[in-house]
Amino acid sequence: MLKILKNFLPIPAKNANPFIRTLSYFDVLGLFQKDPFGNWMVLKRIVIFIAGWPTYWRIAVANKLKIEGLENLKDLPNTNVFFISNHQTYFADVISFYHIFCNLKWGFGKKLMPLYLFSPRASIYYVAAKETMKAGLIPKLFSLAGAILVERSWRAEGVNVKREVDSSAGDNVSKGLGSGWVISFPQGTTSPYAPVRKGTAHIILANRPIVVPVVINGFRRAFNKTGLKYKRRNTLLTVKFKKPIYFDENHSLDYITKTVEEIIEQNMPEMISEWNALKELAKKGE
Structure with a gap:
């Protein structure tokens, strides 16, 4: 208490x-x-309060949210905690994290009680592509809730590109970790089984945060790619928090990257093969 x-x-x-x-x-x-x-926290709380009501309905009423591993979050400190997760939609995934973390602040259990929206946890940040968060009014609103904007060096507007790495990204994530909890999707895309980017390993080595792996499922079935429109209601959405893990200077970038792929369950060869086969069938219209 x-x-x-x-x-x-x-x-x-x-x-x-x-x-x-x-x-x-x-x-x-x-x-x-x-x-x-430099953003006022009261503004972030207002944004979470306003956006929280309709999004609560989407994830907990129109669909069914199942939360696993909450016991792994109970003794976490208020800063330098790095949540790394697979990614399925632009916004529904991270919105669910906000609801769960605000619910946890109030000491509620696995069932979301939206009373928490009257005093949400505001020291939450999430890493997001700059082009995604600038595309429209709703993304810009969500950005005010704590987006750490990064410019992807390998992809822009849906096509592969090559440009200089955004050197400010790591510094901004470090600022977020120094202030609270940061959510990151280390694959940098909603495509399943995509490779994990080494930028995540650099951030871990630089800040030595408590790393909490998360595996989500069902969001791709329930929502469209943005996560703002339904594809199917009454879908089971699962968010599984695994035990925190720790890395130190003895771990190489390659080791951390490979470990991240494993703990967010994005390295399973049989699943990768199955997904690639489905993509090929879709291209052929079968």
């Missing part, structure tokens, strides 16, 4: 102004808090 109550205590502001710094000790609503990117 005490741990849950601590989740609602004000976070003192790191501000040179002594008046604002003093007020922040009584700032239960977080009016004087900013995230490491």
